[in-house]
Every structure is written in structure tokens, then in C-alpha cells.
Amino acid sequence: MNNTIRPAALVTGGATRLGLAFANSLAQAGYDVALHYNGSAAAADLAVKNIESLGVACTTFQADLSEPNPGELINNVLESYPNLTVLINSASVYDAATISNTDIGMLQKQFTVNFFAPFLLTQAFAKGCALRPDPSGVVINILDNKVSFQQYSYAAYLLSKKSLAEFTRLAAIEYAPHVRVNAIAPGVILPGSERTSDYLAWRIEGIPLKMQGKADHLLRAMNYLLANEFVTGQILTVDGGEGINHQGLNAEQFNKKEEL
Numbered sequence: 001m002n003n004t005i006r007p008a009a010l011v012t013g014g015a016t017r018l019g020l021a022f023a024n025s026l027a028q029a030g031y032d033v034a035l036h037y038n039g040s041a042a043a044a045d046l047a048v049k050n051i052e053s054l055g056v057a058c059t060t061f062q063a064d065l066s067e068p069n070p071g072e073l074i075n076n077v078l079e080s081y082p083n084l085t086v087l088i089n090s091a092s093v094y095d096a097a098t099i100s101n102t103d104i105g106m107l108q109k110q111f112t113v114n115f116f117a118p119f120l121l122t123q124a125f126a127k128g129c130a131l132r133p134d135p136s137g138v139v140i141n142i143l144d145n146k147v148s149f150q151q152y153s154y155a156a157y158l159l160s161k162k163s164l165a166e167f168t169r170l171a172a173i174e175y176a177p178h179v180r181v182n183a184i185a186p187g188v189i190l191p192g193s194e195r196t197s198d199y200l201a202w203r204i205e206g207i208p209l210k211m212q213g214k215a216d217h218l219l220r221a222m223n224y225l226l227a228n229e230f231v232t233g234q235i236l237t238v239d240g241g242e243g244i245n246h247q248g249l250n251a252e253q254f255n256k257k258e259e260l
């Protein structure tokens with residue numbers, strides 16, 4: 001079922017985990033959903049059934065975003081959903097390695113999926129918006145709260161997300177006034193299955209609000225960025241304060257170092 005009246009949203013990596021939460025929330029808000037996936041075909045089909053049951057249209061679009069020309073994905077989506085007004089860049093790869101241990105293959109993959117793809121998707125999305133009588137649109141890039149500090153054990157991943165943070169500000173200027181470009185930087189929300197309960201407790205200890213976030217905290221951030229037409233180029237960090245909790249030492253603290 002296609003619909004050219006309702007606005008439509010494309011969510012990359014929309015078949016699983018946080019991407020799926022973004023897609024479901026957009027459907028609940030009345031958007032038709034273009035659900036991008038790469039390998040998770042069965043999960044994508046299931047997501048379509050759930051989303052259609054909410055009374056909106058949903059179509060899956062398969063694309064490996066590590067391949068050249070991800071902008072083609074937008075053209076395919078526009079054929080089914082000419083009223084594409086929202087792009088959520090959530091798909092991402094997350095490989096651990098220090099700079100010393102990063103080879104060119106890892107560097108290329110992290111940057112291709114996490115930075116080049118959102119860059120080129122935003123470019124194609126904005127071009128599509130400009131063709132409509134109402135050219136307005138919203139892009140939300142999903143970053144990581146670690147863009148605020150230097151987790152050097154994930155060097156290529158982190159640099160790709162830091163680049164996407166800068167891109168968010170740059171694109172906000174270039175694509176104003178019609179397309180707003182913002183970002184969400186999540187903290188500890190949905191850790192990978194490799195993370196132990198000890199790890200989680202240790203991370204939460206460093207979070208001022210002493211809690212793990214939920215997908216719903218990100219959805220509220222997304223809804224705010226979608227609704228507020230006076231906000232662009234912003235990074236909304238949703239992390240319980242973790243990203244501002246990494247204090248450096250300064251001269252005044254030296255004489256009181258026993259108290260710190």
C-alpha cells in the first residue's frame with residue numbers, strides 16, 4: 001500500500017534494535033515508513049507487518065551501505081514515497097580497534113557506513129525535497145555520546161561519528177531554510193550482547209543520573225527535533241550527563257587534590 005498524502009520517513013537500519021524503535025515511533029506518529037535494512041530481511045518483514053497494523057504504509061528497502069552510491073536508496077524510496085520528508089540515519093557499524101590496530105579495511109568500512117552513507121543520503125534527500133512544492137524536510141543523524149570524549153579503543157568508529165557531528169552542523173547551514181539537519185547522541189541505551197552486567201554497572205557509575213537510558217528517551221528526543229521548526233544544526237545528547245562528566249584537572253585543583 002502506498003500513500004502520497006501522508007508524510008513518509010526513511011529509517012536506515014530500521015529492522016532491528018534502536019532503528020526499529022525509531023521506525024515504530026514514526027509509524028505511531030502517522031508517517032508512512034520506508035524501512036531500510038541490510039542483512040536482517042526476516043526482521044524487516046516482521047517490522048512491516050507491525051507497522052502496517054498501525055494504519056500506515058511500510059515498505060522495505062535492502063541496501064548495503066558499505067557499497068558505493070548509497071544515494072540510490074533515496075531515489076528508490078522516492079519512487080514509492082514521493083512525500084519523503086524525514087530521514088533518520090541510524091545504520092552503523094561498531095568495530096573496536098586502537099589507531100595502532102586499525103587497518104585500511106576497517107577504516108574504510110567505518111567511514112563508508114557511518115559517515116559517507118549519511119552524507120550522501122542527506123545530499124540525495126535534500127535534492128528530493130527541493131523538487132516538491134513544499135520543500136521542507138528533516139534529517140536526524142544518530143551519533144554516539146562518545147563524540148564528546150576520546151574513546152581511542154574504537155578509533156575509526158569514533159572518528160566516523162565525530163565527522164558526522166561536524167557534518168550535521170555544516171549540512172544544517174547549507175540546506176537551510178528548507179531542510180533542518182540535527183543529531184541525537186545516545187549514551188548507554190541498548191548495549192550489544194557482548195556487554196556484561198559488570199560492564200553496565202561500571203558505565204552507570206560514571207553517569208551523573210545513575211541510570212541506563214531506554215529507547216523511549218531517544219524517541220522523545222527524535223519527536224522534539226521533528227516538531228521544533230526553529231532548531232537546526234544541533235546535537236541533542238541523551239546520556240544521563242555521561243558526556244559532561246569527564247573533568248580535566250586544573251591549577252586550582254592541585255592544592256586540593258586529596259579532596260578530589
Ligand SMILES: NC(=O)c1ccc[n+]([C@@H]2O[C@H](COP(=O)([O-])OP(=O)(O)OC[C@H]3O[C@@H](n4cnc5c(N)ncnc54)[C@H](OP(=O)(O)O)[C@@H]3O)[C@@H](O)[C@H]2O)c1
Nearest residue numbers: 013017018037038039040064065066090091092144189190
Ligand atoms: N545501542 C546503543 O546503546 C547506542 C549507543 C550509542 C550510539 N548508538 C547509535 O545508535 C544507532 C543505532 O544503534 P543500534 O545499537 O540499534 O545499532 P546496531 O545494533 O549496531 O545496528 C544498526 C543497524 O545498522 C545496519 N547496518 C550495519 N551494517 C550495515 C551496512 N553495511 N549497510 C547497511 N546497514 C548496515 C544493520 O542492518 P541489518 O541488521 O539489516 O544488517 C542494523 O540494523 C547507531 O548509529 C549507533 O551508533 C547506539
